[in-house]
Amino acid sequence: MKIARITTTPLFVPYKSPFYWAHGQIDGAEVLLVEVETDTGVTGYGECIAAPNGRAIKALVDDAAALMIGRDPYHGRVLMREAYTTLFRAQAVCSAPRFGGQILAGLEMALWDVLGKSVDRPVHALLGGAAHSEIEYFGFAMGKTPQAVASEAKAFVAQGFTTIYIKAGFGASRDLATVRAVREAIGPDPKLRIDPNESWSQLEAKQMIARLSPYDLEFIEQPTPAESIAALAQVRSTSSVAIAADQSVFTPEEAYDVLRQNAADLIVIGPHECGGLARMTDIARVAQLGGVNICIHGVYETGITACAAHMAAAACPNLDDGNQHMLKFLEWDIVKSPDLMPEAGRMPLLIGPGLGFTLDTENVARAAELFNERLSNGVKS
Numbered sequence: 001m002k003i004a005r006i007t008t009t010p011l012f013v014p015y016k017s018p019f020y021w022a023h024g025q026i027d028g029a030e031v032l033l034v035e036v037e038t039d040t041g042v043t044g045y046g047e048c049i050a051a052p053n054g055r056a057i058k059a060l061v062d063d064a065a066a067l068m069i070g071r072d073p074y075h076g077r078v079l080m081r082e083a084y085t086t087l088f089r090a091q092a093v094c095s096a097p098r099f100g101g102q103i104l105a106g107l108e109m110a111l112w113d114v115l116g117k118s119v120d121r122p123v124h125a126l127l128g129g130a131a132h133s134e135i136e137y138f139g140f141a142m143g144k145t146p147q148a149v150a151s152e153a154k155a156f157v158a159q160g161f162t163t164i165y166i167k168a169g170f171g172a173s174r175d176l177a178t179v180r181a182v183r184e185a186i187g188p189d190p191k192l193r194i195d196p197n198e199s200w201s202q203l204e205a206k207q208m209i210a211r212l213s214p215y216d217l218e219f220i221e222q223p224t225p226a227e228s229i230a231a232l233a234q235v236r237s238t239s240s241v242a243i244a245a246d247q248s249v250f251t252p253e254e255a256y257d258v259l260r261q262n263a264a265d266l267i268v269i270g271p272h273e274c275g276g277l278a279r280m281t282d283i284a285r286v287a288q289l290g291g292v293n294i295c296i297h298g299v300y301e302t303g304i305t306a307c308a309a310h311m312a313a314a315a316c317p318n319l320d321d322g323n324q325h326m327l328k329f330l331e332w333d334i335v336k337s338p339d340l341m342p343e344a345g346r347m348p349l350l351i352g353p354g355l356g357f358t359l360d361t362e363n364v365a366r367a368a369e370l371f372n373e374r375l376s377n378g379v380k381s
């Protein structure tokens with residue numbers, strides 16, 4: 001089997017309502033659909049995150065894809081390494097392991113879809129086998145006011161979700177009001193984790209941890225800037241609340257450093273920042289060797305990534321019971337089946353071949369049109 005053709009299409013799938021986080025507002029998922037066709041008639045799909053610029057990402061991914069034509073898709077690790085080193089002149093001046101991994105992850109994802117479909121097995125079977133029969137997701141409560149966040153959190157708990165996740169980093173008084181309102185609304189039992197997305201200094205983190213202590217947080221995710229693992233370690237060394245690393249870990253080497261510096265109680269990883277599914281399971285294994293669990297990270301993504309992350313996570317024994325799921329934000333999806341919305345916080349193992357989904361081609365066309373419309377309206381430079 002050889003790779004015959006690779007096509008990429010920038011897409012925009014709108015959100016139902018704005019996504020608020022510490023660094024602004026997001027209106028939808030901008031992704032690059034990657035379609036890998038083989039000379040045996042198998043087609044695999046993946047998606048790259050299109051940030052910071054969909055056209056620029058398309059140009060880079062198309063260059064990487066061109067290197068793969070005529071090659072064996074079963075050589076995924078070698079192909080991805082070659083694509084990265086060639087594209088970025090790595091080991092010279094343009095080495096960019098984080099960015100390189102992120103923009104090429106969709107290609108790697110599509111190769112896994114090809115492999116699974118070619119042997120009629122789900123991708124978790126090719127990654128060592130599923131260690132879980134279902135995966136638990138957290139209720140991602142969001143809203144414009146603390147009361148709105150609290151009422152969504154309460155609704156998640158009523159549906160059966162046992163972990164609630166909320167964004168923080170909106171200023172100390174707002175963060176405290178939100179955590180207080182959510183804990184009051186959900187009661188003492190559900191786990192509650194918060195994510196300031198790198199927006200606290202070490203001093204602020206220490207102050208906030210002290211002020212948040214009455215609310216029994218499960219952990220605080222990436223309180224300090226990602227670039228300094230030492231800062232995360234220093235916060236954790238005096239923290240009464242557990243600390244998770246998210247943006248501090250994109251590569252297996254960074255995971256190793258986080259463990260070596262005792263900087264986190266849990267590591268948050270997704271297929272995009274890890275540079276694909278093989279490296280996502282590599283990082284999970286590094287974490288496992290350090291006695292640390294991982295949970296799935298979500299970004300601005302469609303059902304393609306939800307399936308890919310679910311497949312890879314199923315093969316990770318040290319998977320946490322609160323994982324991120326982003327599809328509730330989408331107005332509509334480009335995946336037609338299966339149903340990917342967790343029920344009572346749980347989603348069964350995906351059993352379809354490859355990444356386990358069927359694409360909705362009409363919605364792909366609609367999302368491509370929306371991307372182009374936004375471009376012509378100057379939404380993206």
Ligand SMILES: [Mg+2]
Pocket residue numbers: 195197221222246247268
């Ligand atoms: Mg996070």
